[in-house]
Amino acid sequence: MSFGIQTTEFWLDVALNRTKFVKAFEAHFQGGKAENLPVVPDAKPGYLLFHLHVPLERKDELAPFLERYARVHSAENKWKPANSHPFSRHS
Incomplete structure (x- = not known):
């Protein structure tokens, strides 16, 4: 069993409630963390901008979770990967 963490950057539409998103993410991914990062205002x-820290054994659930969250909250396509390749950090 792997105990690593995969960290992925993504952008969440400001129309979505960031506190509710963090709670939903962390409830779904036990041991995971959603971290809202400061950015230059016009970035x-x-x-x-968020960093999502997901346990490696559940990394395949990330995209479906984000898509489902956007659909449920009437925000289709309101999250976008910050880049096409997530980076990994093993802990």
């Missing part, structure tokens, strides 16, 4: 107007 990507209308979006919040």
Whole structure:
């Protein structure tokens, strides 16, 4: 069993409640963490930058979770990967 963490950056539309998102994420991914990062205000107007820390054994659930969250909250396509390749950090 792997005990590593995969960290992925993504942008969340500001129309979504960041506190509710963090709670939903951390409830779904036990041992995971959603971290809202400060960015330069004009970096990507209308979006919040997050690092999502997901246990490696559950990394395949991340994209479906984000898509489902956006659908449920009437925010389709309101999250966007910050880049096309997530980076990993093993702990």
